[in-house]
Amino acid sequence: MGRIEVRELEYFLAVADELHFARAAERLGIAPPPLSRAIAQLERRLGTTLFDRTSRRVELTAAGRAFRTEARATLSSLDRAVTRAQQVGCGVLRIATPPGAGSGLLREVVRDYIAHHGRDTVEFVFTREQTAAVREGRADVALVCSAEELTGLDTHHVTTERPVALVAADHPFAEQDAVPASALLHDPAYTADLPALGLDALVDLVATGQLIAVVGDSAVDRTGEHVVAVPVTGLPVIDVLLAWPADSHDPRIAHLVGLSEPA
Numbered sequence: 001m002g003r004i005e006v007r008e009l010e011y012f013l014a015v016a017d018e019l020h021f022a023r024a025a026e027r028l029g030i031a032p033p034p035l036s037r038a039i040a041q042l043e044r045r046l047g048t049t050l051f052d053r054t055s056r057r058v059e060l061t062a063a064g065r066a067f068r069t070e071a072r073a074t075l076s077s078l079d080r081a082v083t084r085a086q087q088v089g090c091g092v093l094r095i096a097t098p099p100g101a102g103s104g105l106l107r108e109v110v111r112d113y114i115a116h117h118g119r120d121t122v123e124f125v126f127t128r129e130q131t132a133a134v135r136e137g138r139a140d141v142a143l144v145c146s147a148e149e150l151t152g153l154d155t156h157h158v159t160t161e162r163p164v165a166l167v168a169a170d171h172p173f174a175e176q177d178a179v180p181a182s183a184l185l186h187d188p189a190y191t192a193d194l195p196a197l198g199l200d201a202l203v204d205l206v207a208t209g210q211l212i213a214v215v216g217d218s219a220v221d222r223t224g225e226h227v228v229a230v231p232v233t234g235l236p237v238i239d240v241l242l243a244w245p246a247d248s249h250d251p252r253i254a255h256l257v258g259l260s261e262p263a
Helices: 006-018 021-028 032-046 062-087 101-105 107-117 130-135 199-207 217-222 251-259
Strands: 051-053 058-060 093-097 122-126 141-145 153-161 163-168 213-216 227-233 238-245
Touching: 006 021, 006 032, 006 062, 021 032, 058 062, 093 130, 093 251, 101 217, 107 122, 107 251, 130 141, 130 153, 130 238, 153 217, 163 199, 163 217, 199 213, 199 217, 199 227, 213 217, 217 227, 238 251
Parallel strands: 093 122, 093 141
Antiparallel strands: 051 058, 141 238, 153 238, 163 213, 163 227
């Protein structure tokens, strides 16, 4: 069997989505007979039936349902490959980072990068799903913690952060040199799952007594006078990494990584 063509996948998915040859043909901008012949030829090449056809209905077979999943994934991968090829080495470098402190960790590195490449050459993609943004092609490189699933990504260590609890300045914890992680569990304002907000919004919630947030110590310089950062014991330190596709050869990423190396 020869290699399946992209056109055949597109034809198959149109029929799989519409479950109607005439509507699928209209969507593709072709006549129904050539589409029917193309699907029949695809089935012969695969050696299996993809659709059950009657005069009244078209349905996917079990093989068709399996092929639909893989065909869609294949086209998505191809789209990402095209996008990455077009972006490598040119254009804006998109860095996925969590809202708030993430961009601050890269402040000096990004300033150096812009000084070399010019203004408007970096764009922050603010998201709490940084690795997904890289894998889906929405970002070129991501700032992540080492606890994340990093299969298929290359990484570079940026810094190590220690956990601190952000509490209101008048909270009893604010008077302590450190607070055990277990003690946080007894405070109704504490939540392990932070709301999807930027650091400034989190700080506002903390300052008004609505939230106790555990974050990395890079956030300390942005807390203001009404919030105190207290070291937390009993939690591990966090390794912060840059992550990018393992098969990437983007010189922009290599330059960014080089700038983050210790002098």
